[in-house]
Amino acid sequence: MYNEKVMDVFKNPKNVGEIENADGVGLVGNENCGDIMQIFLKIENDIIVDAKFKTFGCAAAIATSSTATEMVKGMTVEEALKLTNRRVVECLGGLPAQKLHCSVLAEEAIKKAIEDYQSKKQA
Amino acid sequence: MVKTPIYFDHAATTPLCKEAFDKMSPYFTQIFGNANSQHMFGREAVKAVDEARDSIAKIINCKPNELYFTSGGTEADNWALRGVARANANKGKHVIISPIEHAAMLVTAKALEKDGFEISYMKVDEEGFVDLEHLKTIIRPDTTLVCCMLANNEVGTIEPIKEIAKIAHDNGSLMFTDAVQAAGVLKTDVKELGVDLMSMSGHKIYGPKGIGALYIRNGVKVESILTGGHQERMKRGGTTNVPAIVGFAEAFRIADRDREKNFEYVCSLRDKFIDRILAEVPFVKLNGPRKENRLPANADFSFRFIEGESILFSLDLAGIAVSSGSACSSGSLEPSHVLMALGLPEGLAHGSIRFSFGKHNTLEEIDYAVDVVKEAVEKLRAMSPLFKAQGDIKYV
Numbered sequence: 001m002y003n004e005k006v007m008d009v010f011k012n013p014k015n016v017g018e019i020e021n022a023d024g025v026g027l028v029g030n031e032n033c034g035d036i037m038q039i040f041l042k043i044e045n046d047i048i049v050d051a052k053f054k055t056f057g058c059a060a061a062i063a064t065s066s067t068a069t070e071m072v073k074g075m076t077v078e079e080a081l082k083l084t085n086r087r088v089v090e091c092l093g094g095l096p097a098q099k100l101h102c103s104v105l106a107e108e109a110i111k112k113a114i115e116d117y118q119s120k121k122q123a
Numbered sequence: 124m125v126k127t128p129i130y131f132d133h134a135a136t137t138p139l140c141k142e143a144f145d146k147m148s149p150y151f152t153q154i155f156g157n158a159n160s161q162h163m164f165g166r167e168a169v170k171a172v173d174e175a176r177d178s179i180a181k182i183i184n185c186k187p188n189e190l191y192f193t194s195g196g197t198e199a200d201n202w203a204l205r206g207v208a209r210a211n212a213n214k215g216k217h218v219i220i221s222p223i224e225h226a227a228m229l230v231t232a233k234a235l236e237k238d239g240f241e242i243s244y245m246k247v248d249e250e251g252f253v254d255l256e257h258l259k260t261i262i263r264p265d266t267t268l269v270c271c272m273l274a275n276n277e278v279g280t281i282e283p284i285k286e287i288a289k290i291a292h293d294n295g296s297l298m299f300t301d302a303v304q305a306a307g308v309l310k311t312d313v314k315e316l317g318v319d320l321m322s323m324s325g326h327k328i329y330g331p332k333g334i335g336a337l338y339i340r341n342g343v344k345v346e347s348i349l350t351g352g353h354q355e356r357m358k359r360g361g362t363t364n365v366p367a368i369v370g371f372a373e374a375f376r377i378a379d380r381d382r383e384k385n386f387e388y389v390c391s392l393r394d395k396f397i398d399r400i401l402a403e404v405p406f407v408k409l410n411g412p413r414k415e416n417r418l419p420a421n422a423d424f425s426f427r428f429i430e431g432e433s434i435l436f437s438l439d440l441a442g443i444a445v446s447s448g449s450a451c452s453s454g455s456l457e458p459s460h461v462l463m464a465l466g467l468p469e470g471l472a473h474g475s476i477r478f479s480f481g482k483h484n485t486l487e488e489i490d491y492a493v494d495v496v497k498e499a500v501e502k503l504r505a506m507s508p509l510f511k512a513q514g515d516i517k518y519v
Contacts, residue, residue: 002436010433011440016506031470031509034430034449034458038508054508058432058449062506 002059005093010059013066015052022052023120026112029105035061039069039109043117046077053109060099061106067091068106077114083107125491127442133327133420134276134304134479135446140329142377143370147331150366158363159352168365175372182379183321183338184312191337191355192368196303198349199322199337200227202359203299206345207268207320208235211297215265221245221253221282222464223275225301229460245271249466250412251280258290266296273305273316277448277461277477278411279421281309288317297343303327303335304418307378308386319343323375325367329482330374334367385482389419392480392489397422399493404500408471410462422478423448425462425471428510429503434476437499443492448475470509 002010019040029035035057042050051069055061068088072080085103089095095103130138150171156164158172173187180187193199208218220232222244232242243261246254253271262269269291274281288298299320302311306321307328313321320343325334339345339358351360378385394414400407406427411417426434431449438445448459449472457463458472467475478492504510 007436007440010436013506027508031473034469034473036508054506054511056428056507056509057430059436061430062433 001096002063003093006060006063006095009063009066009092013062015066015069016054017052018054019050019052022113024113024115024117026109026114026116028108028112029057031056034058035102035105037061037065037105037109039065039106039113041072041110041113041117043077048072048075048077048080057102057105058099060095060102063092064088064095064103064106065109068103068110072110077117080110081114083110125487129443129484129488129492131478131480131484131488131492132444132446133481134418134477136326136332137329137481138483139326139331139370140374140377143330143374146373147366147370150369154365156365158365159354168363171365171369172363175368178372179323179336179375182311182375183306183323184314185338186341188356189338189341191339191359192363192371193322193335193337193359194333194361194364195326195335196225196301196322196324197227197335199324199335200225200301200303201231202337202345202348203301203320203322203339204228204231204268204270205235205348207297207299207343208240210344210346211267212240215263215267216240217243217263217266219243219245219258219261219266219269219296221247221271223247223251223277223280223461224270224272225276225303228270228272228301247280247464251275251278251282251461251465252412252416253282253287255283255286255290258287262290262294262296264294266291266294268297268299270299270301272301272303273311273321274302274309274418275411275461276304277459278423278465279418280411281305281416281418284316284318292317307375307382308418308420310382313338313340320345325371325374328374328378331367331370334364334371336371381482386419389480389482389484390414392484392486393417393419393422395486396478396480396489396493399489400424400496403493404497407500408467410465410467410475420479420481422480423475424478425467425475426500427471427474428507429500430473431475433503434474434496434499437503438476438492438495441495441499443495446477446479448477449473 022040023043053065156168158168291298306323326332431447462472
């Protein structure tokens with residue numbers, strides 16, 4: 001089952017909500033699988049200055065959303081692209097094996113939000 | 124202030140009642156004999172087991188020699204399905220089963236399929252009731268066994284077992300019912316139900332864990348699945364679990380004695396809870412039957428736009444213990460097979476929570492729980508990307 005850290009983060013998740021006029025938005029997962037994660041990024045000079053999330057999912061999905069958004073704040077876009085699910089899980093002190101896919105979603109949602117930012121920048 | 128934690132998971136298990144505990148205790152250290160031994164220690168153990176068997180047989184209206192003790196509901200289910208299918212394979216290799224059976228049945232049915240048996244599934248409606256007309260169309264001359272639970276563990280549907288048994292018998296097939304959730308709660312008279320086999324479990328009725336029983340009507344051919352010693356009239360090997368049997372019989376006696384009183388009381392808790400949740404929480408669906416033919420203990424809801432496991436843990440943090448049919452809580456990627464068989468969209472199945480009440484719960488606890496549920500649902504919806512997007516997503 002979940003460790004205390006995961007339950008603590010689930011109980012008081014940080015960065016819940018949306019960012020108006022976000023520079024990058026990433027949406028992954030689908031309702032049929034039971035997990036949807038949406039991540040909003042505010043980016044200035046290629047540095048992530050704010051990150052928020054909305055998540056439909058289990059306690060692990062909510063905890064990884066909170067942790068991943070905390071971790072990318074202050075990172076450059078390049079650094080954030082290198083954020084792996086493993087590091088998010090480590091930060092949470094581990095997740096049960098069957099919950100690891102939730103942390104993959106967080107990594108994917110951040111990558112997608114950055115891709116969104118980059119494609120907007122190019123346009 | 125209500126005292127927490129509050130236990131609303133009685134369909135998972137119940138606390139052992141004091142009467143059963145007291146009755147069991149001497150059988151661990153003082154009357155410890157092996158019921159197979161011929162000396163005085165063994166004879167004492169046998170006497171206790173005989174009394175327990177007589178007591179349960181009387182409640183379910185069968186002969187004592189038609190009742191076999193097992194390690195629990197799962198073994199009794201396995202034995203009934205596998206044992207009847209195999210023992211009657213010379214007559215036919217077709218078995219009919221409901222799609223909302225416990226995993227102890229469904230997984231066993233899959234295993235039988237690999238052994239060359241053919242399994243057909245009944246249809247159930249959106250409240251979980253078996254479609255009798257459909258059953259008549261799938262039953263065949265080579266159908267040896269029809270299996271349907273008496274009451275469903277997830278959504279509380281009480282099945283029309285008498286009618287199903289009649290269809291089975293008119294066809295010359297045997298009828299098995301899993302009464303794990305029903306025994307001690309509903310009247311489970313095997314003659315009245317018209318079943319040939321029935322499984323029961325101790326720990327769902329304030330008895331001990333690790334004990335159950337299978338009723339097998341005399342004359343029904345069943346192959347043993349636990350082969351070994353001479354126990355249970357050579358049909359089920361394994362040293363007799365004397366304390367558990369004694370506790371099971373005592374818990375069943377108490378449950379049967381107080382059955383009507385508890386039924387009425389637990390129904391009143393359930394109905395108050397269902398009425399308040401439906402009235403006070405938006406976007407919620409009650410799964411299973413409204414109030415008629417629903418287990419008194421059961422209230423199962425799908426909360427739209429949010430996921431069941433996160434609801435479960437939100438309630439857990441507030442001191443309320445429930446269970447969920449979401450994939451995330453089962454450890455698999457599939458949501459509850461019961462909710463899927465009832466035709467629920469996957470999104471709604473993922474957002475399901477089962478509350479199951481017991482005789483020790485109070486109306487104060489119900490009121491407290493409704494308030495906690497409202498708060499938890501609101502908080503999780505505020506986090507959900509679906510809640511805002513609800514206009515774009517189609518729900519049934």
